Amino acid sequence: MLKYIASLALFCSFLLSCSTSQKIDTLRPAPDDASPIVYENVPSFINLPISVKLKDIENKTNSLLNGLIYEDTNIEDDDIEIKIWKLAPITIQNENAVSGEQIKTILPLKAIIKYRIGTKTMGVELYNTREFNLNGVLTLNSDVALNNWKLKTKTQLKSLDWNESPTMTVFGKNVPVTYLINPAIQIFKSKIERKIDEAIEKSMDFKPNVLTALEKICTPFQINEAYESWLRIVPLExxxxxxxxxxxxFLLQMGMKCNMETLIGLEPESKFDANKITLKAVVKIPNQITANIVAVSTYQDASKIIRKNFIGQDFGSGSKKVKIQDVSIWHKNGKMVIALELIGSVNGTIYLAGFPQYDDKTKEIYFDKLDYVLDTKNKLMRTANWLAQGIVLRKIQENCRYSIQPNLEEGKRTMTTYLKNYSPMSGVFVNGKMDDIQFQKIELTKNAIIAFIKVNGEINISVDGLK
Incomplete structure (x- = not known):
């Protein structure tokens, strides 16, 4: 009887052990020491064509030169006093539409010039001062060049057409002196030329416009909300x-050498620094560009994505099943360690390790040669051999992957919207086209998975006008 009771108790104990969960206690592989994400980024090139209407230059020049535009009241240095007024708006035109190298400036003006003739002998001043009144239209031609972000002109007076005959005040009366004043134009010619050059230079300072546009463009923007992915452009030159x-x-072809990064997680900070951007002169800028994009997926962010794959799924067969409650990923000796927190027939955490790879057909990052780490495998063989079997491992492995196809497609769709006359600020427009996104390679750091992506196409960021 006692023997029967003992056998029954043993049988019940066996049934109880089969119907309740087993606790598994495995050793956690320690991650490598964390360090900053360091990777080699291949620079990308983006076109930055700048177009400025002559009308814009004309408007800004007129705003800078108004009313009394020049005054020299010191007669002692060169025996000349000059006052010049702008009588009507300045007009600026293309002087040579073929060569595109000169502009013509037409300046309606009125001038009063005092010219002193005489000597100073034995401390006695013997001077005779004459005042000339001028009213006419000045025409100037300017050669054009770019220097240090500014449009530089070298202006020369071409002609002066009088609205009225120049006069000289004699005994309170204006006496025509055209035959005398025309040679005298050379006296103030260089001053007017320099004044026009200075006004156009101030009007055509591209730097504030370009840098403001770049700052907007280089502000990271979200390309996929579900995957929390962001595109960041970091200009170099x-x-x-x-x-x-x-x-x-005016057409000015500019190109930007930059790094392009895709980061996953919280919104990254901008790396735009206007003080580090240099301007370099080149002969030609190609239309076709290559964008080399770095996709940075931290292990924490990758864990969040993979965790979604396990929601609502059972792994096992019959009454022996487990659910994955949580997923963690980290780097260990060149491999990825994947920690799976289980509930069900087995409670606890198991650890797998494998090498991250990229499947070009499915556009997925998966883990090749994924297997239980040694301590996990040994304890599963003793306590839950069914979980250690290959069929369960393969089912788990199928879920330990995440597709970047949505990222690529969404990234392309989002980028396409930014290439259809997108205007981050007034007067700045982004246009272009993209070919298919090509995955290049994948690299591991101690705290992130780095994917390298290449995109061919054309990106033009035009700065239209000067605001």
Missing amino acids: IYTTAAKLKDDT
């Missing part, structure tokens, strides 16, 4: 060709 005048527009 700006290239420029010579400025050309075509019809009524």
